[in-house]
Amino acid sequence: MAWWRIVNPPTRPLAGWAPWWVLLETTGRRSGRPRRVPLARGPVDGGGVAWLIAVHGEHASFVRNIRAEPHVRLKMRGRWRSARASIEPYDSAVARRFNAYARPGPRTLGIEPRLVRVELDGAP
Secondary structure, eight states, X not given: OOHHHHHXXXXXXXXXXXXXXEEXXXXXXXXXXXXXXXXXXOOEETTTEEEEEETTGGGSHHHHHHHHOOEEEEEETTEEEEEEEEEEEOOHHHXXXXXXXXXXXXXXXXXXXXXXXXXXXXXX
């Protein structure tokens, strides 16, 4: 069984409320149904751009969903925000902003990590 099938269900209710997690909602590329994945929150730029890390890159279903349909929703601090997401190459300078302990390169045992750039719609 995949580890995310065990970890994601109990963390989904906390994601979007806990300050270190967000809940990303994509549209399933085959089903067309909403798909939600809890992720560690990255930096949010003053211009309304949030950054997330897809540690498994193109292997992650939510990344493939974003490629098929870039319109997403992001739940941060208990509030849903409409957004447009794009998949960017992994940049250690951006990743280093995720926390004070970041080292060059990915901190996890991911496969070809990618950054997810999420442009939030409207004012916060």
